[in-house]
Amino acid sequence: MEWERALAAAKKEGEISFYGSQGYEKIFEVFQRRYSEIKVTSNTIRQGSEHGQAVMSERRAGKYIVDLFINGVVTPNTVFYKANILEPIRPQLILPEVVDESKWWSGKHHYADPEGKYVFVFQGNVHGGENAYNTKLVNPKEFKSYWDFLDPKWKGKIVTYDVSRVSTVAHALRFLYNHPDLGAEFVRRFFGEMDLVYSRDERQMVDWLGTGKYPLAFFVSDIEDAAKQGLPVKFFEPGHFKEGAFVGPSQGGVNLFKNAPHPNAAKVAINWLLSREGQDTYQKVYAQLHDIRQSMREDIAMDVIPPTYRRQKGVRYIYAGHPEWLDMAPVTKVIKEAQQAAKK
Structure with missing residues (x-):
């Protein structure tokens, strides 16, 4: 044998x-x-x-x-x-x-x-946008799609990990940019229209989320531990959105x-x-x-x-291991252009 x-x-x-x-x-x-x-x-x-x-x-x-x-x-x-x-x-x-x-x-x-x-x-x-919410301030049923994050009422109320640290948020950015139902248009509008607040300190992000300073957070991972300590924070599960998630x-x-x-x-x-x-x-x-x-x-x-x-089972998943998706330059370019346009 x-x-x-x-x-x-x-x-x-x-x-x-x-x-x-x-x-x-x-x-x-x-x-x-x-x-x-x-x-x-x-x-x-x-x-x-x-x-x-x-x-x-x-x-x-x-x-x-x-x-x-x-x-x-x-x-x-x-x-x-x-x-x-x-x-x-x-x-x-x-x-x-x-x-x-x-x-x-x-x-x-x-x-x-x-x-x-x-x-x-x-x-x-499983990878999605790695996003979370304050359970006292946000009704998750309001979000059926990632496009719902572009509702003007959330403008200035989303804290996100600093996307200039590309390696830390690469999976989530690849998900948003390469998803057939999201893509460059979603990325451009999210980073250009929503007056996002950026942080390089994930613990600070979770604290802000827990106190309600910012009711929504993107590109965050340490939510479970904070929830166990009693903070009113919770992940949006990848299956929550109609766009599903990447594997x-x-x-x-x-x-x-x-x-x-x-x-x-x-x-x-x-x-x-x-x-x-x-x-x-x-x-x-x-x-x-x-x-x-x-x-x-x-x-x-x-x-x-x-x-x-x-x-x-029953969740839409898209395989994320395509080599052509590894290059972060295209999504980084869209984000920088959106951020610069927002400052004008």
């Missing part, structure tokens, strides 16, 4: 090396316990772009140190894919439970590269490098990571780190994912 052959060869290689975001080293502690003959070496301290620079420097020096990259999808597209140093993932998938696409969201595997074969996406977090990765993609030093161990690691055990471990480890990461797998428990963040 192919799995047994790959596992035997992996044990002979005796090592797997990966670069990734913080937290994956804890996930692979479970892998290490299961496959004790395969030593795990990782670097999860650097940022994604720094990993990109490191890999390219190593390659230019003729050094092939790392097997896998487990992180977001931007660096793989802008650096590794362009440099043609990735291997297709599909030929690496051998466990039946991984190969079976019916076990994954929308009945298929998802990729985030132009050819749909190099950057495998296993994270399926996609932030730091949940896996890539295999060409000329990987431990190709069989890499194959075993990919299959384990994408297995039920691997994806269950993935969700639980990040939950312990107070970071919500929902798997694209549909056949594992979702207990550690708060109900607000879970994919729900």
